Amino acid sequence: MNKKKLALLKQELESVIEQLQNVSVPKDVKPIKRKTSSADNLLHYASIRELDLSELQKKLKKIGVSRLARSEDHIMHSLHLIHQLVCALLKEPNDINKQKYITIARAEKKLIKNTKLLLGRKTKKKRVRLMVTIPSEAATNYQLIEDLVVQGMNCARINCAHDTEKEWVAMANHIRKAASKHQRLVKIAMDLGGPKIRTLLTSEDVDFMLLNKGDTIEIIDDSLPHTKEIKQIRCTFPEIISKVKPGEPIYFDDGKIEGTITYVEDKKIGINITRCKLEGSKLKTDKGINLPETNLGIAGLTPKDKEDFATIAKIADIVNFSFVNTTDDLDDLFQLMETHKANTISIILKIETKKAYNNLKDILLATMTKENAFGVMIARGDLAIEVGWLNSGRVQNEILRMCTAAHTPIIWATQVLENLAKNGIPSRSEISDINNALKAECIMLNKGPYMLEVMQFLNEVLQNEELFQIKNEAMLPKLKRL
Incomplete structure (x- = not known):
């Protein structure tokens, strides 16, 4: 590159730096001291x-210098x-206004510290932690929990959308006992169920409803009697009936079944099934319903969440906040924590809606005002449906980048090695998915009869692949023949 082009490049860099130097934390946001540099870097990014x-x-x-593609966590320092390097090439003084910004080394240490606060120490063999969803049978099966602990579970996830307080307490007791026996630190994370809309079959005599492309199905209010003349279901939030409009899309069971709202009446809505399996898809009770283009007006905390938090405050290290959409939702959680004197509990924010994605910067900034340890879970199932399949990959990467800029630990969730967990055999695409998970600090695993095999396999893959990739940076160890 000739001197003239270098001079123009220098001007471009100075213009970008000047623009970023004018960015500051809003006056109504007051980050605590140890998070100030993270707040600044987040806003600069x-x-x-x-x-x-x-x-x-x-x-x-x-x-031959940094293209800023992997500089999220130290953006101003890299600029x-x-x-400085361009000035050296031009043999000109570096006279730009110098300020102190978080360095590459400090940014790396900050993320390591934040991850340790949230999820505990990493093992000697791998960086990425494992969060495992605890199945219902673990409440009466101590050995199952002990096996998970021995296999390397760093964090146990209890989902309050299922079971009751009795089972949750029993699970937590088993986890603490097994962790103590094997001298392991295992964090307990409990999911608030959140305003997840789920299916309810109208007849207890059937296990599922078979739906084919072109079928019409109705969601009816609890007050309406069921008729056999048309396929009907109920749902956990019948309020949606007054919110939807004809033409809006609707998805069932993590997007396995798609439909379009065709009519809206006083206490029921009609849906035309537009996509499902060729041989038909089985819709069971307690399956998720997504309405990505409908303004539902549902808040992040439900009455059940507030009841469940009383137990969470007693037995959990971490609360997983489902369907957080705005900083107001976060304020509601802080108030609930204050009520139960649980101000020190760690928090994982589950990003699973378009609104949460669009508000992510402000949500992350709000976490900087509290001493609590925070993390972000990329709930890829609901998120993919909410933002659309075409956008899901890009949105996941943008969340990873934004959280990295905030030095916030990331939990990679939904369908990780799902085939292996359910059937005992992984798919090729699942192996590729693990490479994406290496950009996170923790992988969340769901339930399945082959969970121990999943953990063993994942531990081996992570130990091997972490030699080649740290976060989003490709490494070049010595090439070895197989």
Whole structure:
């Protein structure tokens, strides 16, 4: 690159740096001292992402310096280093206004510390932790829990959408006992069920309803009697009947069945099934319903969540906050924590809606005002449906980047090695998915009869693959023949 082009590159860098230097934390947001640099870096990163850096990155590549593609957690420091190198190439003084920004080394240490606070120490063999969903039978099966602990479970997840307080307490007691016996630190994370809309079959005589493409199905209010003339179901939030509009899409069972709202009446809605399996799809009770284009007006905390939190406050290390959408939802959780004197409990925010994604910067910034340890779970099932299949990959990566900029630990969730967990054999795509999970600090595993095999397999894969990738950075160990 000639001197003229280098001079223009220097001007471009100075323009970007100047723009970012004018960004500051809003006056109504007051980060605590140890999170101030994270708040600043988050805002600098969010600001630079408002620009199109594609052409600048191409120029930086030509002179062999950082293209800023992996600089989320230390964005201003990297910009200053690049500017300094360009000045050296031009043999000009680096006269730009120098300020202290979080360095590469400090950013790395900060994420390590935040992850340790949330999820405990990493093992000697791997960086990525494992969070395992505890099945209902574990309430009466101590050996199952002990096996999970021995296999390397770092965090046990209890989902309050299922079972009761009695089972949750029994599970927690088994976890503490097994962890103590084997001298392991195992965190207990409990999911608030949140305003998840689920199916309810109208007849107790059937286990499922078979749906084919072109079928009409109705969701009816609890007050309406069931008729056999048309396929009907109920749902856990009948209030949606007054919220939906004809033409809006609806999804069942994590998107396995798709439909379109065709009519809306006083106490029921009609749905045309537009996509399902060729041979028909079975819709069972307690399966999720998603309405990504409907303004449901449902808050993050439900009355049941508030009841369940009384137990969570007593036995959990972490609360997993489902369907958080705004900073107001976060304030509601903080108030609930205050009520139950659980101000020190750690918090994992489950990002699973379009609204949460759009508000992620503000939500992360709000976490900077509290001493609690925070993490973000990418709940890929609901999220993919909410943002659309075409956007799901990009949105997942943007969440990873934004959380990295905030030095916030990430939990990679939903359908990780699901085939292996359920059937004992992994699919090729599941192996590729693990490589994406290496960008996170923790992988969440769901339930399945082959969970111990999943954990053993995942531990081996992670130990091997972490040699080649740390977060989003590819490493180059010595090439070995197989």
